[in-house]
């Protein structure tokens with residue numbers, strides 16, 4: 300049996316008529332940027348994410364950039380980021396001119412380790428950016444307590460974890476201001492680029508509304524150096540169709556993870572995802588670790604099983620960050636995770652027989 304890494308079919312087929320209707324509604328409205336669709340989606344997403352304000356923006360990277368800008372973070376400020384995140388988290392800090400301070404993750408969960416964050420705080424630190432990697436919530440209560448103690452802001456990167464929670468509270472609702480992405484492959488995906496900022500702070504939300512729209516509240520009056528980073532009416536309309544189904548898709552992802560746990564139990568040299576006490580995991584990705592990653596990935600490819608690597612090169616070793624003069628060995632946990640991680644097929648609607656086929660192919664290699 301061929302098992303693709305990702306399939307949208309089970310998600311989109313039942314919504315096809317509703318998505319088409321949403322498209323037609325926007326087409327006929329003759330209003331395509333910053334209108335009622337965006338407002339309605341922002342209200343719906345705020346209710347889902349248990350925050351007072353959502354501000355729709357063009358993509359997840361912009362959400363993080365605008366969040367940092369709203370906090371006034373810039374040159375001379377240090378921002379703590381994970382050493383093993385997707386590069387967007389780092390790029391946001393770079394784009395506002397602030398200094399990146401990478402901190403190693405807990406190797407068991409791949410998420411920021413509060414004890415290591417404490418050791419990286421300096422007099423210039425302004426913010427901490429936890430990333431709920433692969434869909435697992437970071438230990439937010441400890442991170443918020445640490446931030447309060449040192450008077451730091453927290454900006455959650457919730458791009459991979461819509462619907463996850465720690466101690467019953469949603470990710471994307473802990474930080475002072477947070478960013479998320481609706482890139483198509485994310486747990487809540489648009490049919491193109493989209494993102495949002497979430498916050499309980501009305502003043503910060505208002506700053507982002509101004510920043511996303513050329514630094515302007517009143518047309519042709521510009522109060523700050525802004526961006527063009529608006530969520531399209533069309534994407535907002537499509538996202539409104541998908542959002543109500545997200546809890547069901549999350550349950551399906553968690554069911555797939557449970558099947559993986561059962562079918563992959565007891566394979567020597569294969570480490571399955573570990574979920575921290577208090578955290579929920581919404582399995583944006585199902586990531587295993589194995590020292591022989593290249594061999595296993597090739598074997599699975601030959602058996603028709605799609606896999607990917609998230610991510611093969613940690614940000615500090617990317618050519619883009621050569622100027623920071625990091626070298627191999629600087630962040631050994633991130634480097635080891637990058638060398639051993641393998642993302643197995645995971646999508647809502649994946650069946651137990653798909654999971655069994657993946658497991659059989661893995662066992663035939665080990």
Ligand SMILES: *Cc1c(COP(=O)(O)O)cnc(C)c1O
Pocket residue numbers: 358359360361384385387388430456458459479480481482492493494
């Ligand atoms: C996808 C992602 C982003 C960026 O989102 P885009 O919408 O692609 O700009 C940021 N951080 C993380 C962790 C992501 O996975």
